[in-house]
Amino acid sequence: MISSQTTMKGSMLQIADLDVVFGTGRMRVDAVKGVSFAVAPGESFGLVGESGSGKSTILRAVCGLAPVAAGRIAVDGAAVTNPRSQTFYRTVQMVFQDPYGSLHPRHTVDQILAEPLAIHGLGNTEERIVATLKDVGLGPSFRFRYPHQLSGGQRQRVAIARALILEPKILLLDEPTSALDASVQAEVLNLLDRLRRERGLTYVLVSHDLAVVAYLCERLLVMRHGETVEETTAAALRAGTVASDYARTLIAASRGFSRGEPVAQPAGIAAQ
Amino acid sequence: MTGKPLLEVENLKVRFHLRTGTVEAVRGLSFTLGRERLGIVGESGSGKSQTGRAILGLTPPPGEVRADRLVFDGTDLLTAPRRTLRALRGGRMTMVMQDPKFSLNPVMTIGEQIVEAYRAHRKAGRAEARDKAFAMLEAVKMRNPARVFSLYPHEVSGGMGQRAMIAMMLVTDPDLLIADEPTSALDVTVQMEVLRILDELVGARGMGLIFISHDLKLVSSFCDRVLVMYAGRVVEEMSAGALARARHPYTQGLMRCLPTLAADVRPLPTLLRDPTWAG
Numbered sequence: 001m002i003s004s005q006t007t008m009k010g011s012m013l014q015i016a017d018l019d020v021v022f023g024t025g026r027m028r029v030d031a032v033k034g035v036s037f038a039v040a041p042g043e044s045f046g047l048v049g050e051s052g053s054g055k056s057t058i059l060r061a062v063c064g065l066a067p068v069a070a071g072r073i074a075v076d077g078a079a080v081t082n083p084r085s086q087t088f089y090r091t092v093q094m095v096f097q098d099p100y101g102s103l104h105p106r107h108t109v110d111q112i113l114a115e116p117l118a119i120h121g122l123g124n125t126e127e128r129i130v131a132t133l134k135d136v137g138l139g140p141s142f143r144f145r146y147p148h149q150l151s152g153g154q155r156q157r158v159a160i161a162r163a164l165i166l167e168p169k170i171l172l173l174d175e176p177t178s179a180l181d182a183s184v185q186a187e188v189l190n191l192l193d194r195l196r197r198e199r200g201l202t203y204v205l206v207s208h209d210l211a212v213v214a215y216l217c218e219r220l221l222v223m224r225h226g227e228t229v230e231e232t233t234a235a236a237l238r239a240g241t242v243a244s245d246y247a248r249t250l251i252a253a254s255r256g257f258s259r260g261e262p263v264a265q266p267a268g269i270a271a272q
Numbered sequence: 273m274t275g276k277p278l279l280e281v282e283n284l285k286v287r288f289h290l291r292t293g294t295v296e297a298v299r300g301l302s303f304t305l306g307r308e309r310l311g312i313v314g315e316s317g318s319g320k321s322q323t324g325r326a327i328l329g330l331t332p333p334p335g336e337v338r339a340d341r342l343v344f345d346g347t348d349l350l351t352a353p354r355r356t357l358r359a360l361r362g363g364r365m366t367m368v369m370q371d372p373k374f375s376l377n378p379v380m381t382i383g384e385q386i387v388e389a390y391r392a393h394r395k396a397g398r399a400e401a402r403d404k405a406f407a408m409l410e411a412v413k414m415r416n417p418a419r420v421f422s423l424y425p426h427e428v429s430g431g432m433g434q435r436a437m438i439a440m441m442l443v444t445d446p447d448l449l450i451a452d453e454p455t456s457a458l459d460v461t462v463q464m465e466v467l468r469i470l471d472e473l474v475g476a477r478g479m480g481l482i483f484i485s486h487d488l489k490l491v492s493s494f495c496d497r498v499l500v501m502y503a504g505r506v507v508e509e510m511s512a513g514a515l516a517r518a519r520h521p522y523t524q525g526l527m528r529c530l531p532t533l534a535a536d537v538r539p540l541p542t543l544l545r546d547p548t549w550a551g
């Protein structure tokens with residue numbers, strides 16, 4: 001097992017003492033405060049925690065899309081460059097939390113999937129597009145639709161397809177199945193699990209669904225208010241042997257809605 | 273259900289004529305809603321969002337909406353004059369969209385949007401509307417309501433965007449709220465807090481709630497009744513607590529596909545879709 005203390009060598013992705021700050025004065029927010037973790041090649045790592053705790057910001061920081069105030073980010077043993085290189089995007093692809101915003105509104109699904117192939121000089125465009133759409137459970141009839149002509153889950157699958165089509169080594173997945181019904185979610189999770197085994201892909205997965213995280217990841221970080229609450233394992237999630245009160249609260253609350261008393265919140269969690 | 277229904281929908285159809293053919297998004301949907309929590313679950317693309325949009329008059333062009341009956345609290349939505357509809361929609365009937373960050377106005381702060389929504393439907397001064405907006409942001413458990421008030425939609429997290437949209441849709445005290453995947457980006461503890469607010473509005477104020485979600489566990493524990501949609505139609509209707517004992521093979525299959533913390537089944541079971549389900 002790899003711990004956060006592992007040196008850059010041997011990690012596919014390493015994040016050390018990351019700080020991200022937005023705004024100044026009254027509007028300043030320390031979105032990420034001193035977060036560190038390392039992900040080995042072929043490993044899958046989860047980020048869970050409070051809404052607004054900085055999970056998406058960490059993924060965006062890896063892609064050079066967030067104002068990093070301090071810390072180091074290394075991919076495959078080398079510190080990332082600013083701006084990120086072409087090779088970076090061949091290696092790292094991200095599925096954004098808001099598929100609507102990340103898909104060009106005036107491009108068809110076909111154009112959306114063809115563009116990265118053209119940028120990176122990959123051939124067999126037609127075949128790759130049809131095969132990748134099939135992987136995410138969309139038939140060829142969707143190829144010439146625009147994003148606004150799709151349902152929420154169909155859009156999310158197009159965003160996943162766009163990331164997969166370049167066959168990257170690292171996939172950053174931000175709530176990739178949150179808009180999918182259980183059957184399509186199962187198909188996408190199986191696909192991601194299979195791709196990881198077959199191609200040795202490395203994942204960082206953000207999800208509020210602990211069962212999804214336990215299915216896809218070996219280890220995870222529990223976050224709150226920009227900070228790490230604890231680093232734990234999928235096995236500990238399943239066994240309920242997590243260390244922090246906050247993680248225990250998350251597990252308890254994931255059993256469904258109850259009209260009884262609110263789940264006891266550890267001190268300091270209740271919103272001010 | 274007591275008294276006359278809040279909403280009656282009979283044989284609702286939504287179609288899109290595209291160059292490549294016609295998409296039948298909703299194909300003859302009927303249901304009534306009382307002052308209760310009605311869940312709608314169903315496959316991705318089965319017409320859940322388009323059903324909600326049609327009721328609110330938000331079907332995007334060139335979509336075509338037909339129905340035999342569409343009545344909200346005694347008002348016939350098919351024949352009512354535009355003015356009446358404008359007053360109802362966004363005021364007494366509101367909808368939390370599935371993509372909140374992209375349904376919010378990108379060039380206006382979250383706070384201003386809530387203030388504007390309130391003032392469009394209530395005679396209120398700016399100060400009162402501001403107070404009301406603040407209270408709503410607090411109610412949906414924003415950590416720092418004052419900061420969120422001044423942020424633009426692209427500056428909030430996924431879950432904060434969802435809560436901002438919920439705040440905006442509740443600020444007018446609606447009688448009917450259609451919530452399309454309203455908590456899909458929320459961590460489970462904040463999700464419970466937000467559901468508690470909706471629950472209270474239904475229980476104490478008698479609001480009618482249509483709760484669209486793919487989260488079966490949540491729907492079965494939170495809602496009173498559930499409609500299961502498949503390919504634009506309702507294939508099964510039952511009390512929410514009975515979801516685990518569903519009869520339709522699609523619904524049964526859905527329940528089995530869920531990953532759980534209790535058991536590590538790999539690969540996850542998937543559904544073999546039977547063309548006859550689409551009817």
Ligand SMILES: Nc1ncnc2c1ncn2[C@@H]1O[C@H](COP(=O)(O)OP(=O)(O)OP(=O)(O)O)[C@@H](O)[C@H]1O
Nearest residue numbers: 022031051052053054055056057427428429430431
């Ligand atoms: N462009 C921005 N400008 C200002 N603040 C921002 C910006 N982007 C993010 N933030 C702030 O950073 C904090 C963390 O946001 P982030 O999106 O990383 O949260 P998250 O953990 O992904 O939450 P969720 O689960 O709700 O998606 C929030 O307070 C958010 O308002």
Ligand SMILES: Nc1ncnc2c1ncn2[C@@H]1O[C@H](COP(=O)(O)OP(=O)(O)OP(=O)(O)O)[C@@H](O)[C@H]1O
Nearest residue numbers: 149150151152153288297316317318319320321322
């Ligand atoms: N503007 C449009 N033009 C053409 N087809 C559309 C349009 N909007 C939606 N559709 C199609 O209508 C069908 C129903 O869409 P809807 O958004 O209601 O699905 P949904 O049940 O909400 O799915 P999801 O769970 O994925 O959000 C889908 O097959 C979708 O592709």
Ligand SMILES: [Mg+2]
Nearest residue numbers: 056097429430
């Ligand atoms: Mg996020």
Ligand SMILES: [Mg+2]
Nearest residue numbers: 151152321370
């Ligand atoms: Mg939808």
